[in-house]
Amino acid sequence: MNSFFVKIWLASALVLMTVMVALPITGFAKADPKQQEITYRYLETFANVLSILQENYVEEIEAKEAIEGAINGLLLSLDPHSAYLKPENYRDFRNETNGSFTGIGIRITLEDGVITVIAPIADTPADRAGIKAHDKVIKIDGEPTKGKTPFDAVKIMRGPQGTEVTLSIYRDGWESSRDFTMRRSEIPLLSVKSLLLKPGFGYLRISNFQRNTTNELTAHIEELQKTSTLRGLILDLRNNPGGLLDQAVSVSDLFLEEGLIVYTRGRNKDQDLTFEAKANNTLDRFPLVLLVNEGTASASEIVAGAVQDHRRGVIVGTNTFGKGSVQSIIPLNDGAGLKMTTAHYYTPSGRTIQVTGITPDVTVKSQNANLAKADESNNLNSTREADLENHFSSQTEGSEAGADDDALSAEASERLSNDNQLQAAFDILTSLALYAAYDSETVEPVSN
Secondary structure (H helix, E strand, C coil), rough: CCCEEEEEEEECCEEECCEEEEEECCCCCCCCHHHHHHHHHHHHHHHHHHHHHHHHCCCCCCCHHHHHHHHHHHHHHCCCEEEEEHHHHHHHHHHHHCCEEEEEEEEEEECCCCEEEEEEEECCCCHHHCCCCEEEEECCCEEEECCCCCCHHHHHHCCCCCCEEEEEEEEECCCCCEEEEEEEEEECHHHHHEEEEEEEEEEEECCCCCCHHHHHHHHHHHHHHHHHCCCCCECCCCCCCEEEEEHHHHHHHHCCCCCCCEEEECCCCCHHHEEEECHHCCCCCCEEEEECCCCCCHHHHHHHHHHHHHHHHHHEEECCCCCCCCEEEEEEECCCEEEEEEEECCCCCCCCCCCCCCCCCCCCCCCCCHHHHHHHHHHHHCCCHHHHHCCCCCCCCCCCCCCCCCCHHHHHHHHHHHHHHHHHHHHHHHHHHHHHHHHCCCCCCCCC
C-alpha cells in the first residue's frame, strides 16, 4: 500500500470546529489469508441479504443509504469515537479550519448509544445557557437523537446566525429532561483568552487546541509580561474538549524543560509515537496552576497529565473527562472519510487516562455563584479589630497603612467572586509565589 496521510484527531465530533494535523503513515497491517477468507464469506452474506431486501422488502431500499447505515453500525459497534464521514460531513470537517462559523458551541460524542456533551465552549450560547459536560441530548428541535451519529446531530444543530435551536437535555439527578433554547451565533476561531489578575499574576484560558493555539498562548503571555514580570500563572483548561495532538504537545513544551510529554501505543508500530520536551522552547519558570473539570478532555488531559507527572504545577478542580484514545482520519475514494481509533495515549509516568481521567492534586467542586455571594454577605457581617471603637491604629513603619500596589483589577475581582474554583486556584498560586520568594530571598532581621 502506498504511503498516504491520515489526520490525528483527539477531539470527538464537533458542533463548532476541529482542526487536524497530517502525519505520514506507511500502511496498515495486512490480515492473514485465513482471516481474509472469513471476511469475504461474511461480505458475501451481507451482499445476499442486501439483494434479498432490495427485491422483497415492503418499501424500496436505497442501496447507498443502506450500505452507509451498515458501515455506521459496524463502526459504532467498535467504540463511540470511530465513525464514517459522508462526503459532505468530511468536507465540512476539513473546511472548518478556514474561518469562523455559526453554532451553539458544544462538543459531543456518543456514549452508551446516546448523544452526550463532552463540554460547552467558553463564552458561547451553550456555555451561557448552562449546558454541562456529560449532559445527554435527547432531542434537537423536538426530533429524537436516538439512532443518530454525532455528525448527524451536528448537522441538525447548525443553522443561520440568529436562528434558534432547542435541545432537550437529561442530566444525572433530574427526574426528566429539560429544554434549553439557544440562539445560534458566530463562533470565532481564537482559542486563547487572557487576563492580568493583578501585577505579576496572569490568567490564561484555552478553549480548545487549534492549529495556532501555541502561538496565541505565547503572544498572550508576552502581553502579560509587558506590565510586570510574571510571578505566577493560572492555565484554565475547564470545558476544553481537546483538539490537535501537536498543539497539546507544544503547549506542554512551553512549561517543561525536558522529559517525556506523552506517548501513544497502537496495534501497528506506525501509531507508536513519542513526544518529548525541548529546553529551548521553555518559558521562564514561575509557579503554575492548572484548572480542570469534567469537561477537560483528550488533548487538554495530555497537558494536565504532563504537568502533573513532571510536578511542574498544581492541578486544581474536579476529575477530568477521561478520553485517552487517538483517532485517525483516512480519506476514501468517493470523497468520504473514515475516522477510526488507532492508538491510546499515555502520560509520562505511563498512566492511561481512558475513563479514569486526571485526578486533580486539589479537588475543588464548582459552587453556585449565588452561594458564593451569600458567603461573602455573611463575611460582611463579621467583626474585625478595625470595627471596634477606640481601636489602636496601625503601627507599621516605612509604608502607609493600607497601601496596596498589587490590587486586583475590577474584572479579576468580579471573576473571582463568581468562580470559586478560580478563587481557589488564585489562592494556591499566590501562596506558591510567596513560598518561592521566601525560598529565593534572605529576609533581613528587624533590629530595635
